[in-house]
Amino acid sequence: MKNVLFLIFLFVVFFAKSSFALIEIDITRGNLNPLPVAVSPLYVESKSSEVLKELEAGSEISKIIETNLLRSGLFNPLEKDSFVQKPDIAHLKPRFEDWKLIKAQALITGKVKITDDKLRVEFRLWDVLAAKEIMALAFTTVPDNWRRVAHIITDKIYERLTGEEGYFDTRIIYVSEKGPKNRRIKKLAIMDQDGANTKYLTLGNELVLTPRFNPTNQMVTYMSYFRNLPRVYLLDIETGVQEVVGEFPGMTFAPRFSPDGKKIIMSFAKDGNSDIFTMNLETRVVERITEHPAIDTSPSYSPNGKYICFNSDRSGYQQIYTMRSDGSNVKRITFGQGIYGTPVWSPRGDLIAFTKMYKNRFYIGVMRIDGSGERLLTENYYQEAPSWSPNGRVLIFYRETKSGSQGEGFSATLWSIDLTGYNERLIETPTDGSDPSWSSLLSK
Amino acid sequence: MNKSIFLSVTFHIIIISLTAISFPYMIKKPIDLPPIISIELIQISDFTNIPYAPKAKKILEKIKKEKERVVSEQAPPKMVKKEKPDAIPLPKDAKKKKKIKTKKQNPKKIKSEIKQVSEFEKKELFDPDQIAALIDKSKVETAETMRKSDKLTQSQDKNFIASGLTLSEEDALKAQIFGCWSIPLGLPYNENLLVRIKLKLKTDGTVIKSEILDHVRMNTPGQGFYKVLAESALRAIRLCQPLRVPTTGYDRWKDLQLNFDANEMLKG
Numbered sequence A: 001m002k003n004v005l006f007l008i009f010l011f012v013v014f015f016a017k018s019s020f021a022l023i024e025i026d027i028t029r030g031n032l033n034p035l036p037v038a039v040s041p042l043y044v045e046s047k048s049s050e051v052l053k054e055l056e057a058g059s060e061i062s063k064i065i066e067t068n069l070l071r072s073g074l075f076n077p078l079e080k081d082s083f084v085q086k087p088d089i090a091h092l093k094p095r096f097e098d099w100k101l102i103k104a105q106a107l108i109t110g111k112v113k114i115t116d117d118k119l120r121v122e123f124r125l126w127d128v129l130a131a132k133e134i135m136a137l138a139f140t141t142v143p144d145n146w147r148r149v150a151h152i153i154t155d156k157i158y159e160r161l162t163g164e165e166g167y168f169d170t171r172i173i174y175v176s177e178k179g180p181k182n183r184r185i186k187k188l189a190i191m192d193q194d195g196a197n198t199k200y201l202t203l204g205n206e207l208v209l210t211p212r213f214n215p216t217n218q219m220v221t222y223m224s225y226f227r228n229l230p231r232v233y234l235l236d237i238e239t240g241v242q243e244v245v246g247e248f249p250g251m252t253f254a255p256r257f258s259p260d261g262k263k264i265i266m267s268f269a270k271d272g273n274s275d276i277f278t279m280n281l282e283t284r285v286v287e288r289i290t291e292h293p294a295i296d297t298s299p300s301y302s303p304n305g306k307y308i309c310f311n312s313d314r315s316g317y318q319q320i321y322t323m324r325s326d327g328s329n330v331k332r333i334t335f336g337q338g339i340y341g342t343p344v345w346s347p348r349g350d351l352i353a354f355t356k357m358y359k360n361r362f363y364i365g366v367m368r369i370d371g372s373g374e375r376l377l378t379e380n381y382y383q384e385a386p387s388w389s390p391n392g393r394v395l396i397f398y399r400e401t402k403s404g405s406q407g408e409g410f411s412a413t414l415w416s417i418d419l420t421g422y423n424e425r426l427i428e429t430p431t432d433g434s435d436p437s438w439s440s441l442l443s444k
Numbered sequence B: 001m002n003k004s005i006f007l008s009v010t011f012h013i014i015i016i017s018l019t020a021i022s023f024p025y026m027i028k029k030p031i032d033l034p035p036i037i038s039i040e041l042i043q044i045s046d047f048t049n050i051p052y053a054p055k056a057k058k059i060l061e062k063i064k065k066e067k068e069r070v071v072s073e074q075a076p077p078k079m080v081k082k083e084k085p086d087a088i089p090l091p092k093d094a095k096k097k098k099k100i101k102t103k104k105q106n107p108k109k110i111k112s113e114i115k116q117v118s119e120f121e122k123k124e125l126f127d128p129d130q131i132a133a134l135i136d137k138s139k140v141e142t143a144e145t146m147r148k149s150d151k152l153t154q155s156q157d158k159n160f161i162a163s164g165l166t167l168s169e170e171d172a173l174k175a176q177i178f179g180c181w182s183i184p185l186g187l188p189y190n191e192n193l194l195v196r197i198k199l200k201l202k203t204d205g206t207v208i209k210s211e212i213l214d215h216v217r218m219n220t221p222g223q224g225f226y227k228v229l230a231e232s233a234l235r236a237i238r239l240c241q242p243l244r245v246p247t248t249g250y251d252r253w254k255d256l257q258l259n260f261d262a263n264e265m266l267k268g
Helices: A002-018 A051-072 A087-092 A096-101 A143-162 B002-022 B024-028 B053-072 B077-083 B091-105 B107-115 B119-123 B128-148 B150-163 B167-180 B215-219 B224-240 B263-267
Strands: A023-027 A035-039 A075-077 A106-115 A118-127 A132-141 A171-178 A185-192 A207-213 A219-226 A229-236 A242-247 A252-257 A263-270 A273-280 A286-288 A296-301 A307-312 A319-324 A339-345 A351-358 A361-368 A375-380 A382-388 A394-400 A412-418 A424-427 A432-438 B194-201 B207-212 B255-261
Touching (some): A035 A051, A051 A075, A051 A106, A051 A118, A051 A143, A087 A106, A118 A143, A132 A143, A143 B224, A171 A207, A185 A207, A207 A252, A219 A252, A307 A339, A319 A339, A351 A382, A361 A394, A375 A382, A375 A412, A382 A432, B167 B224, B194 B224, B207 B215, B215 B224
Parallel strands (some): A035 A106, A207 A432, A296 A339
Antiparallel strands (some): A106 A118, A118 A132, A171 A185, A171 A432, A207 A219, A219 A229, A229 A242, A263 A273, A273 A286, A296 A307, A307 A319, A339 A351, A351 A361, A361 A375, A382 A394, A394 A412, B194 B207, B194 B255
């Protein structure tokens, strides 16, 4: 018996060894081309009197999804004329061969229905090559919210296909500008991230500057000059309630929220010197963070709240520094040629965006938090104030054009650029715009 | 007793036959074949078509002449007189003279003239009679290189013997998949971004079955990105098929494992 067992053992050992080993091939490269996506128009189910409204909503929602995906630079929505299958059948069961034929790798189908003044939008995301559904969701809301539904759907698709949180259901607050350069009327304005739904929050009587979103809610902080005195305001976008946080004499700059939204950090001149301070919004206690004869401005918290980046001219030129949130361990992180300013810590925590001025040109760039790996994404005559999208992939900033001696030819526009530096896009606004700030996801 | 002997003999026969069946792949390995060197056979005639050969010939002739000249200058009595006209040659001086003579005869001087020839021309100056020696040298060098890069060649060796895919076959397959794989850009850089997929293939390279080896990670909390990454790898395979596999040796590559690693691309 033992011999037999030994024989079996030998058989297993020798024959297993003599078979071919599994071939292993390492794939370490791929392409970064936009993913071809087919966004089928949303199918309208009912035959009710509301059908016209539904039809419009159906096609408009699919258009917005398509535009969002295109603007992200990561997707390539295919021409609708090339679609073979009708939306209603595609939504039930797509004929994948038809979609493969037009080189689509993902397919989005959907259905719209209005019942009892409620809009119900259903969508499905299909993996064309795997011939299977990979996501299906439905939303019910008031019909006026159809744009937000489109943005939420885009966020879900984006997240499912890239592995990264979306940034489409967000808003941007900015300073709307009108009139000649020397007599600009500046109002606080808010819009969707794609430039739609602009609303003005102030009347334009006072000069408004540097609006910034609270990362945890729909609260905004901004600066305004009232009777030539700089004031820092808090504004609740949802309720419209506004309050003065404090009056700060001298030069006051760029209030910004802490990641938990409980403090604001800013720089203002105290005893003739500009330093960085925080203010607890509950207790209104002001705490000094830096104390240096140089000018320290533009502070921005890291997402974990443990560090602050800011700019200072303590080295003789304006450069970017980091420090602990208590003001200790100050380190200079930029050593390149030119002047650096407006540092903003990425919500992902891995990068710092900045404005750089070098040889009379302005650059928007990013670098690692230790100052290494500086990458200049865009260059222009004048541009500044980058603000991160909530997922840390896109930056919004503003750009000004050169004007004549009388201010003619002047314009200020909002632009976005992604981290690759290739996907730069103008954000259309009804008036000129400056100082944009990106909100966190509304549906979070 | 007889039974035991019979069992023992049977057992030994089985062992020997098993060894004979299974061991050839092991026997194959130690055979140390010399590296193949391709040699072009040409007709040697008065007018050779080897470039720079006429030039080299001229140089050789010049060297030959130089040699002759040096030899002719070996014992000019005047030269000796010039050096030390009145001196009685002491043994030391005699040695010196001898040294001078040997210097003139020294082939090193001739070599320095050869050095003036360009590197390319120098290559043409090799002695055809030394081919055997060169082959032997290259053999030694190859063996040394193999020994030195033993660690590196292990994988190549594995690919060649165990997997059976040549480097060019592997490269063709890689190049095909590189073009099909759209890497999701939102992946976290500091995570393990390796997806291992085992494939079963048809003879034409069509995928019969694909299996994600670390499928447990698909549903692990905090590893949501892995699902996205794995799906992108599967999409690449589907988009690429039929895969560019060799036309022969199906048994070797019918099972294939692709290791998709996005770390390198995303970290940059």
